[in-house]
Amino acid sequence: MSYFLETRDESYISNFKSSRLNLKTLSQNISYSTWTFCSGSEISYTPDAKADYVVYEYNFYTDTLNSHTLISTRLVESTDGGSTFTTVSGQTAQFNSGDSSIQVETTCNIKFLLDNWGDSSRILRIEGLGNSGANRDARLHRVGSFKYGSSTETRYFIPTVSCYSIKSI
Amino acid sequence: MSYLLSKYNLISYKSSYDNSGTTTIMSSTSTKSIPGTRITFTPIVKTNFIIYECYLTFGYEGTDNTNEISLELFEDQGSGFSAFDDTYCFKEGALNVRFSDICHVKYRIPCYSGTRTYELRGRAQTTSELAEFPDSFSSTLIYPSVAMYSYVE
Secondary structure (H helix, E strand, O other): OOOOOOOOOOOEEEEEEEEEOOOOOOOEEEOOOOOEEOOOOOEEEOOOOOOOEEEEEEEEEEEOEOOEOOEEEEEEEEOOOOOOOEEEEEEEEEEOOOOOOOOOEEEEEEEEEEEOOOOOOEEEEEEEEEOOOOOOOEEEOEEEEEEEOOEEEEEEEOOEEEEEEEEOO | OOOOOOOOOEEEEEEEEOOOOOOEEOOOOOOEEOOOOOEEEOOOOOOOEEEEEEEEEEEEOOOOOOEEEEEEEEEEOOOOEEEOOOOEEEEEEEOOOOOOEEEEEEEEEEOOOOOEEEEEEEEEOOOOOOEEEOOOHHHOOOOOEEEEEEEOO
C-alpha cells in the first residue's frame, strides 16, 4: 500500500498543457471586417482546482499581405464544448503598424492572466481582425522570402499555444 | 498496485542568460548564431514534448535605415548543428524604418533521449538591412535568456 501526500502549499505552477498543429505548411488570412479564429490558438483546459489563476499564452508570427500587417486580437472562450464562444472581457491586444509603408514582420506573443474559473473544462482561443478598410487583411504563420544561403523561399512558423495554473503565495 | 497522479507536470527545467555584453551584427552572406539563445538540454525522463523558449532584443545596425533578419532554430545532436525544421522559422524586420523590438519565441519540439543543443541562427536579407543582437542602443543591454523544459501530458 502506498500513499501520495499533497503537502505543497507554497506558490507553484501546475497542470501545464500545450499544443502545436502537426503541419508542414500553414498560412492564414485574417479578415479586416470579420473576427476570425486564429489557427493554432485553440486549447481545451481544466484548471488546477487549488490554483488562483490560469495563464493562457499564444506565440505566433505575422506576415505582410498587400502591404499590411496590423492585427487586433481578442481572447474568446467556450463553456459548451465549442458550440458557442464569447469574448473574455479585457483580454485584447494589437500588433504591428497600420502604416502600409512600414510592413512589420515579427513574432508576437499573447499572454493573458485569468482568474481560475473552477474545475470545469473551457476552450480558449484567439480571434483576429485585420486593419480597417478593404484589402487590409492580416496574414499569419507564413514566412515569405525567408533568406537561406543566397536564395529566399517561403517557410513557416507553426504557432504554439499553452495554458497552466498558478497558485500564488 | 500503486498510482502517482501529479498535477505538477513541469519537469527538467533549465534556463540561462547571457550577461557577457556581446553583441553580433547579422550578416547577409552567412548565418550567425544569435547570442544568448544556445542551450544544452538532457530530459530526465522521456515525455512527448519539450519547450524551447527565449527572449531577446534586436536593433538596427547603425549605418542602415531599415533591417530584416531571417531566423530559425538549429539543433546539434552531437555531431554539429543543422537547421531543425522549416516550420520553426521567422523573420524580424520592417520596411523604411529602423526597427528595434523584443522577440519572444516559444517552440514545442518532440522529446528525445540523450543530450542535444539548440540555438537560434540568423541572416540579414541584404547588406543594407543588417541588425544587431542584442540591441545596444544607448549602451543599455537587455540580456537575452533561454530556457528548456519538458512536461508530462
